[in-house]
Amino acid sequence: MTTSITREQIVHAADDLFYRRGFEHTSFTDIARAVEISKGNIYYHFKTMAEVLRAVIEARLQSKRDMLRRWEAEEPTARGRIERYIDIVTVNGPDIERYGCPVGTLTTELAKLAHPCRDEAVEILTLFRTWLRDQFVRLGQADDADELAMRVLSASQGIATLSNAYQDRAFVQREVADLRAWLRTLETVAHE
Amino acid sequence: MTTSITREQIVHAADDLFYRRGFEHTSFTDIARAVEISKGNIYYHFKTMAEVLRAVIEARLQSKRDMLRRWEAEEPTARGRIERYIDIVTVNGPDIERYGCPVGTLTTELAKLAHPCRDEAVEILTLFRTWLRDQFVRLGQADDADELAMRVLSASQGIATLSNAYQDRAFVQREVADLRAWLRTLETVAHE
DNA sequence: GACAGTCTAGGACGTCCGTCCTAGACTTCG
DNA sequence: CGAAGTCTAGGACGGACGTCCTAGACTGTC
Structure with a gap:
């Protein structure tokens, strides 16, 4: 390389x-x-332009992998790590308001273009999906880990889309708070 | 005209x-x-191309307004109407898997282009937002009507995005079922 | 200093784009 | 019939695009 x-x-x-x-x-x-x-x-x-795109996707994958590794070093609990993911929409709030979610908007765009690199773009989403799944397993939710991971991904994508449409910080804050509360509920159930 | x-x-x-x-x-x-x-x-x-876009947005607005009016004629209860909205992601499942949500993808694309018609595209989303809000008011949730409407919009956008990324019908079915269950919970609380 | 390998600038190429113009076909009605 | 208004085809235009080529500048090695 x-x-x-x-x-x-x-x-x-x-x-x-x-x-x-x-x-x-x-x-x-x-x-x-x-x-x-x-x-x-x-x-x-x-x-070709497709080669540039491939390199960009590869770079994003690498940067996200590094980020997740950093989170694992910084956050001792699975809940803390999942919360880190949930917080992306507030931490990157200004960018998302203007340009949407980098992962979601790219995969959507490439899907419409039927672009050869579409599947590679989805891989970025899958990186988060499997990482979240692992965290839910550690949270004692092994049976529903993937379902819960998809729920978090889905919620984030929805929040990002509406944040981009309305630039409403209060909405984002509220949704993030509710997601965090939902996460705590899960943990309580697991401990029973 | x-x-x-x-x-x-x-x-x-x-x-x-x-x-x-x-x-x-x-x-x-x-x-x-x-x-x-x-x-x-x-x-x-x-x-110009922008004029075509404006006409398309206008046509979509009109067609959605008609659809909502139809729903109001067909569904006697507020819950039934909201469920109609939630069901869009399954009714239009195949299209959404391939091309995403027509409303969400257009507003996102126009936002990136900083296109003059962006606000008009958001109007389509707002049409659903205010309509959903009205339904929640009728459901006895006047205080949180807009928040609940945004929640439903957000959930739908998230489901559409992931459905487009993974073409996973089971996921969509599950999310729709959970949304419906959540809706019933709201109603129970309201009746207490 | 000569040379090979790596990197860069600048522009040529064919294609397609949005826009615009012109000429003519069709309809309507006095 | 003929004139006025409405609609359509086809192509011209300047510009931007992705791609590709060529000439030369730079770097390290002998």
Whole structure:
């Protein structure tokens, strides 16, 4: 794996533009301008736009894996870790209000385009899904772990979509609080 | 308001294409081919692509208003009406699996594009929001009506997003059942 | 200093886009 | 019949796109 600085800058700029403006609305020229290099330079590192996208997805996967590992180091309890995930919508609130969830919006866009990289984009969602599932197992919910993980994913996606539509912080706060309360309810039941 | 047949066909085809392929991925040529007319013909009815989009949003608003009115005629109870909304994700299951929620995906896409019509697209969501709010008021939940409406909207958007990502019918069924159960809980509380 | 390998700039290419123009066909009605 | 208004086809236009090519600058090694 090459670790050219230019290559990394391209991926970083593309990542940002795909998120803020959407994959389809981002051109080679846009990326070149963001990195302040020539279009031909990008072509040296990536033969096609799909290759750039693949590299961006790979980078996102890696960054999310690192984040989850960090959370596991910082949060001793499974509940604390799940709460970390739930809190994303408030921690990244301003970005989500403007551009939506980076994971959800990309997979939705690629689905409509029937893009070859669609499944790779879904992998990012699956990364969170399996991680959340593990946490629920540790919470003593082995039987329903995947169902509960999907519930959390689903709730987050819904909150992100409406946050993006209405920019209503009170709504996000309320939903996050309710999700946390629901999580505590689960734990109580498990201890019985 | 003109009611030209050609105009209506253009709006209908554009509506379909915007949903299935996305607004940005749909060109004048695509629409012309779908209706089997010339590109210049479209221009006679709509001066710009934004005008087509505006007409599509207007048509969707009208069609949703009609749908809600139909529901009110068919369902005598507020709970039945809300359940009708919740059931959308199963009734339109196949489409949502492939293309996502028509309302959510459009508003998200227009938000990224910072498109002038973004607010008009959000209006469709608001139509459901206020309608749901009214139903919750009738359910005896006047104090929390808007919060509950947002909860239902949020849940639906989340389910639609994950249904689109994983094409998992069992997940959708389960979430719908849980939402219905939650709704009954609300009613019981209200009657106490 | 010569050379090979790596990286970069700049622009050519064919294609498709949104928009706009023009010429003509069709309808309506005096 | 003929004139006015409505609708349609087809293509011109300037620009932006993804892709690709070429020439040269840079770096390290002998």
